[in-house]
Amino acid sequence: MARLDGSGLNGSEMPFTEMAGAGPLGTLARAQYGALARLRWHMFTNGLRSSKGTFELGARILVYFLYAVLGLGLGLGMSAGAYAIALNQAWEYLPILFWVAFLIWQMIPIMLASFQEQFDLGSILRFPVSFGSFFLLYLVFGLVDISTICGACCCFGIWSGISVARPELLGWTALGLAVFAVFNILLVRAIFAWIDRWLSQRKTREILAAVFLVIALCLQLLNPALYRSSHGKRPSRDEQAETYRKMGGDITPWLKTANAVQEWLPPGLAARALTQAAKTQLAPAWGSIGVLGLYLLAAGGVLAARLRAEYRGENLGYAPRRNKASPRRRRVSSPKEIAVRVGNPGWFLDGSGPIAAVMEKELRTLMRSIPQLYVLGAPLLMVFIFGALFRSSASGGHMFALALPLSMAYAMLGFTQLFSNNLGHEGAGIQVIFLSPTPIRTVFLAKNLFHAFLLCLDVLLAGILVSLRLGRQDGAELTATIAWLLFALPVNLAVGNVFSLTMPYRVNPGRLTRQRGSQGNALLSLLVQLGVLGVGAVVFGLCGYLRNLWLATPIFLVLAAGAVSAWMRVLRNTDGMANRRRDSLIETLVKAD
Amino acid sequence: METAAIYTHGLTRRFGALTAVDDVTLSVAPGQFLGFLGPNGAGKSTTIKMLTGLLEPSAGTIEILGRPFGAGALDLKRQIGVVPEGMALLGRLTAPEYLRFVGRMYGLGAEVAKRRTEELLEFMQLANESRKLVTDFSHGMQKKLALAAAVIHGPKVLFLDEPFEGVDAIAAGQLKAMLQGMINRGATIFLTTHVLEIVERLCSHVAIISRGRLVANGSIEELRLGVASALPGAEMEQRLTLEEIFLEIVGAGGRQEPAQELSWLA
Numbered sequence: 001m002a003r004l005d006g007s008g009l010n011g012s013e014m015p016f017t018e019m020a021g022a023g024p025l026g027t028l029a030r031a032q033y034g035a036l037a038r039l040r041w042h043m044f045t046n047g048l049r050s051s052k053g054t055f056e057l058g059a060r061i062l063v064y065f066l067y068a069v070l071g072l073g074l075g076l077g078m079s080a081g082a083y084a085i086a087l088n089q090a091w092e093y094l095p096i097l098f099w100v101a102f103l104i105w106q107m108i109p110i111m112l113a114s115f116q117e118q119f120d121l122g123s124i125l126r127f128p129v130s131f132g133s134f135f136l137l138y139l140v141f142g143l144v145d146i147s148t149i150c151g152a153c154c155c156f157g158i159w160s161g162i163s164v165a166r167p168e169l170l171g172w173t174a175l176g177l178a179v180f181a182v183f184n185i186l187l188v189r190a191i192f193a194w195i196d197r198w199l200s201q202r203k204t205r206e207i208l209a210a211v212f213l214v215i216a217l218c219l220q221l222l223n224p225a226l227y228r229s230s231h232g233k234r235p236s237r238d239e240q241a242e243t244y245r246k247m248g249g250d251i252t253p254w255l256k257t258a259n260a261v262q263e264w265l266p267p268g269l270a271a272r273a274l275t276q277a278a279k280t281q282l283a284p285a286w287g288s289i290g291v292l293g294l295y296l297l298a299a300g301g302v303l304a305a306r307l308r309a310e311y312r313g314e315n316l317g318y319a320p321r322r323n324k325a326s327p328r329r330r331r332v333s334s335p336k337e338i339a340v341r342v343g344n345p346g347w348f349l350d351g352s353g354p355i356a357a358v359m360e361k362e363l364r365t366l367m368r369s370i371p372q373l374y375v376l377g378a379p380l381l382m383v384f385i386f387g388a389l390f391r392s393s394a395s396g397g398h399m400f401a402l403a404l405p406l407s408m409a410y411a412m413l414g415f416t417q418l419f420s421n422n423l424g425h426e427g428a429g430i431q432v433i434f435l436s437p438t439p440i441r442t443v444f445l446a447k448n449l450f451h452a453f454l455l456c457l458d459v460l461l462a463g464i465l466v467s468l469r470l471g472r473q474d475g476a477e478l479t480a481t482i483a484w485l486l487f488a489l490p491v492n493l494a495v496g497n498v499f500s501l502t503m504p505y506r507v508n509p510g511r512l513t514r515q516r517g518s519q520g521n522a523l524l525s526l527l528v529q530l531g532v533l534g535v536g537a538v539v540f541g542l543c544g545y546l547r548n549l550w551l552a553t554p555i556f557l558v559l560a561a562g563a564v565s566a567w568m569r570v571l572r573n574t575d576g577m578a579n580r581r582r583d584s585l586i587e588t589l590v591k592a593d
Numbered sequence: 594m595e596t597a598a599i600y601t602h603g604l605t606r607r608f609g610a611l612t613a614v615d616d617v618t619l620s621v622a623p624g625q626f627l628g629f630l631g632p633n634g635a636g637k638s639t640t641i642k643m644l645t646g647l648l649e650p651s652a653g654t655i656e657i658l659g660r661p662f663g664a665g666a667l668d669l670k671r672q673i674g675v676v677p678e679g680m681a682l683l684g685r686l687t688a689p690e691y692l693r694f695v696g697r698m699y700g701l702g703a704e705v706a707k708r709r710t711e712e713l714l715e716f717m718q719l720a721n722e723s724r725k726l727v728t729d730f731s732h733g734m735q736k737k738l739a740l741a742a743a744v745i746h747g748p749k750v751l752f753l754d755e756p757f758e759g760v761d762a763i764a765a766g767q768l769k770a771m772l773q774g775m776i777n778r779g780a781t782i783f784l785t786t787h788v789l790e791i792v793e794r795l796c797s798h799v800a801i802i803s804r805g806r807l808v809a810n811g812s813i814e815e816l817r818l819g820v821a822s823a824l825p826g827a828e829m830e831q832r833l834t835l836e837e838i839f840l841e842i843v844g845a846g847g848r849q850e851p852a853q854e855l856s857w858l859a
Contacts (some may be wrong), residue, residue, distance in 0.1 A: 369685065430685075432694075437700060
C-alpha cells in the first residue's frame with residue numbers, strides 16, 4: 001500500500017511558499033490555470049458518460065456553428081464595407097462600421113440573454129487565487145461569448161477589408177482594432193457585472209426600474225413629437241416626404257453635434273485613428289489610439305472595481321441586508337399578537353386550491369426577480385424602438401404588412417426560457433412538488449395558465465406599442481395575428497413542458513448573467529420558436545400572395561386546434577414523465593449549486 | 594397483527610453497477626420513533642428518498658400505513674411529512690408565504706393554512722423574520738422552516754433527513770419536544786442523523802444500514818444485548834453506548850489503526 005509520508009507533498013516537488021505571490025502570470029497562477037483547464041476537460045469528458053452530456057455536446061457544437069455563421073455573415077459585410085470605404089477614400093463613413101460593431105458587441109448579450117450559458121468563477125475563490133488571476137480568468141472565460149465571437153468577426157472583417165484595399169495600413173488597422181476589441185470585451189463584461197450587482201439590491205433595483213420607465217416615457221413622448229401627422233391615418237407619400245424633409249432640417253444641426261461628439265467616443269476614436277493613419281497624420285493617429293487606450297483603462301477599472309468586491313467575498317445571490325435587531329421573545333404570545341408579527345402577505349388567488357397556490361407562488365417569485373422581468377420586458381422595449389423600421393416609404397406610407405405579427409413574435413421571444421424551463425426557478429423546492437399530494441400535471445397546468453396570462457399581457461402591450469407607432473391595425477392582419485398566437489402559445493407550452501422535464505437547468509433568479517444553462521434546451525427551444533415563426537411566415541406569405549389575408553385566420557385556427565390537442569396530451573402524460581425522471585430532475589435542480 | 598406504519602420488502606435501488614440499497618426489509622410500527630443509521634454512503638438518503646416517493650426503487654415494495662406506496666399514491670402523500678436532504682425550500686418566498694404555499698399544496702384551506710403558519714413560525718421562533726426571504730435565512734433557520742413545512746398538514750408519518758444539522762441548542766430542544774409530542778399522539782417518525790446522542794435520547798428503535806444492506810434492526814436495548822453478547826467478558830459487563838454499538842455493527846469497532854499516517858499534516 002502506498003504510504004503518504006509527505007515526501008511527495010512537502011518536499012521539493014511542491015514548494016508552494018515560493019510559488020505564491022508571483023502575480024497573474026507567476027508559477028502558482030500558471031499551475032492554477034493548468035488545473036482549471038484540466039478541471040474543465042474532466043468535466044467535459046465526464047459529461048460525455050451520459051447520453052444527456054453527449055446530446056449537450058452536439059447541441060453546443062451546433063450552437064457555435066450558428067454563432068460562426070452569424071459572425072461570418074457580419075464579418076463579410078464589414079469586410080465589403082471597409083474595402084469600399086478604403087478603396088474610395090470615403091473615410092467619413094468608417095465610423096458607421098465601428099458603431100455597428102460596437103452596438104452588436106454590446107447589444108447581443110442583452111437580446112440573447114435567454115440563450116446564453118456562462119461559467120460562474122465565484123467557486124474558485126476558495127483557493128489561493130490572486131486577484132490578477134481571477135480578473136484574467138474572468139476575461140478568458142468570456143471570450144467564447146456570442147458577442148465576442150460576432151464582435152471579433154466584425155473586427156476581422158474591417159481589418160481584412162482595409163488591408164486588402166490599402167495594404168500599407170495593415171499594421172495600423174490591426175493596432176486600432178485590437179485596442180477597440182479589448183475595450184469592447186472589457187466594457188461588455190463590466191456592464192453585465194454591474195447590472196447583476198444593481199439588480200441584487202433593492203434600492204438600485206428601484207432606481208434602475210425608474211430609469212427604465214423614464215426612457216420608455218421619453219420614447220413615448222418622442223413618438224407624437226416626431227410623427228405628428230401620422231396618428232390615426234396613414235400619411236400619403238407627399239405628406240411623408242414633407243415630414244422627412246422637415247425632420248431632416250430639424251435634425252441636421254443635431255447630427256453635426258452628434259458627429260462631433262462621437263469622434264471622441266471609442267468607436268469614433270478607432271475610426272478616426274485609422275482615418276488619420278490613412279492620411280499619414282501619424283501623430284494625431286497615435287493620439288486617437290492613446291485616448292482609446294484611456295477608455296480601455298476606464299472600462300477595465302470599472303470591471304476591476306466590481307470583480308474586486310466579488311473577490312473579497314461578496315455574494316450576489318445572498319446580498320446582505322440590514323436587519324433591525326429584534327429581541328427574542330420569551331413570553332407566550334397571543335394568537336392575535338403572532339398574527340400581527342407574522343403579517344399577512346395577502347392572497348392574490350384565494351380558495352381555489354393548488355392551482356391558485358402555484359400561480360401565486362409564480363407571481364411572487366417573478367415579481368422578485370428583476371432579471372426575469374427584464375428578459376420578459378426587453379423585447380417590448382425593442383418592439384417600441386424598432387417599430388419605426390416598419391414604416392416603409394417605398395409603399396407609399398403604408399405600414400409594413402407584417403409589423404404586428406413580427407412584433408408579437410419578437411415579444412414572444414422573451415418567454416422562451418420561461419416556457420422551456422418552467423421548473424428552473426424551483427431549485428430545491430422541486431421536492432415539494434414531488435412530495436405533495438398535488439399531481440404534477442396540476443402544477444404544470446397552473447404554470448402554463450400563469451405563463452399564458454403573462455404572454456397575453458405582453459402581446460397586448462406590444463400591440464398597443466405597435467399601434468402607437470404605426471396607427472390602427474388592419475382587421476384581417478389583427479385577426480390573423482391573434483389566430484397565429486392561439487396556435488403558437490399551445491405549441492410553446494406543450495414543447496416547453498416536455499423540455500422542462502427532459503432538459504431542465506437551475507436558474508438563479510437574482511442574476512442576469514453567469515447562469516448555468518443547457519445548450520440543448522436553448523437550441524431546441526430556439527428551433528421550436530423558429531418553426532412556429534416559419535409556419536406563420538408561410539401562411540402569411542401564402543395569403544399575401546393570394547391577396548386574401550382573411551384566409552390566414554381559419555388556417556391558423558385549425559393549426560391551433562391541433563396545437564391545443566397536443567398540449568392537452570402532453571399535460572395528461574406529465575405525471576408519468578415527471579415521475580420517471582424525478583431522480584434526475586431533483587438532482588439537476590437541487591444539486592446545481 | 595397491527596399494520597405497520599412503514600413496511601418495505603426487498604427494497605433495492607441500483608445506480609448502474611452500484612447497488613446503493615440492497616434488499617432491505619424493514620417494518621416500523623405506528624407510534625415508533627426509528628433512528629435510521631449508517632456510515633456515509635451507506636444508503637440512508639437513498640432509502641428515505643424511496644420511502645417518500647422521490648426515487649423509484651429498482652425492486653421491492655413499500656407500504657405506508659398498510660397501503661402500497663409510490664410516486665402516484667397521492668392520498669398517502671397527505672399522510673406523510675418530509676424534511677428531505679436539500680430541504681425543499683423556495684428561496685424567493687418569505688417564510689409565511691412558503692408555509693402557506695406548502696399548506697395549500699397539501700390541500701389545507703386558506704384559513705387553516707394561515708393559522709398553522711402563524712403558530713409554526715412562532716413555535717420555531719421565526720415570527721420576527723417573516724419579511725425576510727428564505728434565501729437570506731441562516732442554515733439553522735432554513736432547517737427549522739423545512740421542519741415546519743413538513744408538519745404543517747399534520748402528517749401521521751414523518752421522515753426526517755438530518756433535521757438537527759445547524760440548529761442551535763435551544764431550538765433543537767424545542768424541536769425534540771415537538772417530535773416527542775407527535776410520537777405521544779401516535780405519529781411515526783423515521784429519522785436519519787449522524788448525531789448518535791440524539792438517536793439515543795429520542796428513538797425507541799434503531800435500524801442500521803451498511804453498504805446498502807440492513808445489518809441491524811430492533812430496540813436499542815435489543816441491539817445492546819446482541820452486541821454485548823458477542824464481545825469478550827470484560828467488555829460485556831459495561832453498558833455500551835449507542836456509538837459503541839454502532840461501531841461494532843458496522844465493523845469499524847474503534848480498534849482499527851489508521852492505514853496510513855499523514856505525517857505532513859500539522
